[in-house]
Amino acid sequence: MSKCEQCIVREFSSLKALTKNELVHLAECKTSRTIKKGEVIFEEGENVNGIFCIKDGVCKLTKLSPNGKDHIVKLVTKGELLGQRSMISDEPVNLSAVALEDMEVCFIPKSEVMSFFDKNNQFSMNVMKTICGDLKEADDLMVNLAQKNVKDRLAVTLLYLQDTFGKNEDNSLKVQLSRDELASMIGTATESCIRLLSEFKKLGLIELSGKKIILKDISQLKKMTV
Amino acid sequence: MSKCEQCIVREFSSLKALTKNELVHLAECKTSRTIKKGEVIFEEGENVNGIFCIKDGVCKLTKLSPNGKDHIVKLVTKGELLGQRSMISDEPVNLSAVALEDMEVCFIPKSEVMSFFDKNNQFSMNVMKTICGDLKEADDLMVNLAQKNVKDRLAVTLLYLQDTFGKNEDNSLKVQLSRDELASMIGTATESCIRLLSEFKKLGLIELSGKKIILKDISQLKKMTV
DNA sequence: ACTTTTATATGACAAATGTCATATTTTTAA
């Protein structure tokens, strides 16, 4: 079992507040797991009883709408924790988590996390701040969905993907979403999403090659986000 | 200055975890205020430096979209706290709060709340759970906005208003929103909102008399929320 | 009570978006 002390990604999450002793203990409790692209980490309604620490890879958090379509609520990547909300609320998870690429994650049982809560005030504060950040982000997304048209939401989302997850050497977005996934992130039909991507391409805003998307005219895209 | 010990609404918020001593201390720090309908409690971007405890009345939390329109993110009522997120994140508030009716609120300075955080674990846990609840609610709203059409969102919202805030003796919704406000809650144009209300009326789903809205056919309305 | 302002309501039309059909390309699996 690998040592949490030496794990770099820990530094990027609430876990950075843990002491050496706590980390040693954590290393004994946690279990590591590799997850293949497309695999489900947990499903809406499940009892997870702990949190996942993402060592590598990106996953999507989705929620099933009554109409049968999935909506992507959030993307979560290396260094972040998964399942904090439901653990604190003591409820089943309200979102499903599915890997967008091969991942490495560690699972930390609830009992362990709760003991950190009791003993380590800085850790609790970190978790709280993370959740508050998520809430603020959710408010922003809500207003976007409510007040912007699909074209503008697509522009916002493309910029968000590049800013948050970066680009490859060929300048294409690092996170590769299918048209279907992109559509379910901006809240529109797959065909509408494809159509708008084609339009953006014609306007020279982006370049498309297969699943790869390259942002060409950032400033023009930004104008749509205002 | 009224005593917090004897304040009933305290029982409905995170503050219920406070000890007698803490309540006595709280009563000395807090300031009470009445707020008229339509008055602004705080504005997006402001530094609030504390939280508000709502003793009576309802207010709306809004966020300004770049297009100049306000979106109502949430309604908050008697017994709830206001401004927790920004206090924990140590950031300006990301939403504006405006009274929908005459209100009575108490303001508790940040220093006071933070001292409760340090000393009273149950209080911190309560606040955390509240914020987690808000986050879950935000996820649900997001999916609604993204995947449902305007008509269905109106039905969902009307049911939500009745379930959450109740009805008067004449069966009309207790919280009275203008057509404009209702529209900015479901994310549509005021005219579309009015038109759909008229349609609902014609279909016998609701009754309208001035600003009053009475839900007549709950089960039919519920069918739209599926 | 009356004027002014604001909110609600509705029609007419334009624009945005969804749906269905179908073609093409890419990926997957035998």
Added chain:
DNA sequence: TTAAAAATATGACATTTGTCATATAAAAGT
């Protein structure tokens, strides 16, 4: 490698929704 399946792309059209104009009703101020 080839066949089958899935993803991407595009056209045609229907539906939904927004915008502007205007009418009516309600509320507010003098």
